[in-house]
Amino acid sequence: MFNLRKLLLSFKFAFEGIVHSIKTEQNIRFHLLATMVVMIAGLLTGLDKGEWIIIFILIGGMLSLELINTAIERVVDLVSPGWQPLAKQAKDAAAGAVLVFATISAIIGILIFLPKWF
Numbered sequence: 001m002f003n004l005r006k007l008l009l010s011f012k013f014a015f016e017g018i019v020h021s022i023k024t025e026q027n028i029r030f031h032l033l034a035t036m037v038v039m040i041a042g043l044l045t046g047l048d049k050g051e052w053i054i055i056f057i058l059i060g061g062m063l064s065l066e067l068i069n070t071a072i073e074r075v076v077d078l079v080s081p082g083w084q085p086l087a088k089q090a091k092d093a094a095a096g097a098v099l100v101f102a103t104i105s106a107i108i109g110i111l112i113f114l115p116k117w118f
């Protein structure tokens with residue numbers, strides 16, 4: 001009923017997916033750098049518990065969305081190695097989802113940090 005080996009293997013595969021995405025996707029490395037900058041800024045600025053929770057939700061959402069974007073890119077390349085309008089639409093929509101979340105995250109970050117600095 002509960003297979004520990006299978007559970008551990010699924011963690012291993014998920015970890016491999018994260019490592020592969022970091023190695024191959026420049027955008028994910030940029031977001032990891034941004035994550036570190038925000039964490040350091042948060043520690044130096046002094047955020048309350050609610051603000052940290054919001055920041056962690058945004059960081060988790062952002063990185064998860066980047067991983068899903070990588071997955072979509074890989075599946076599109078798999079099923080459509082040649083140029084296809086639908087492949088472009090799929091990849092651009094996935095990239096658009098990342099951009100929407102990144103923009104909203106940046107706005108929320110500004111709303112949290114700016115009043116504390118000025």
Ligand SMILES: Nc1ncnc2c1ncn2[C@@H]1O[C@H](COP(=O)(O)OP(=O)(O)OP(=O)(O)O)[C@@H](O)[C@H]1O
Nearest residue numbers: 025073077080081082083084085087088089091092
């Ligand atoms: N198979 C395809 N058919 C049509 N358009 C594509 C295809 N692959 C990528 N594109 C489009 O080409 C443009 C440039 O893509 P880009 O150089 O970012 O490559 P990518 O495959 O989307 O991303 P990555 O380089 O991270 O794999 C984007 O608009 C993308 O949607």
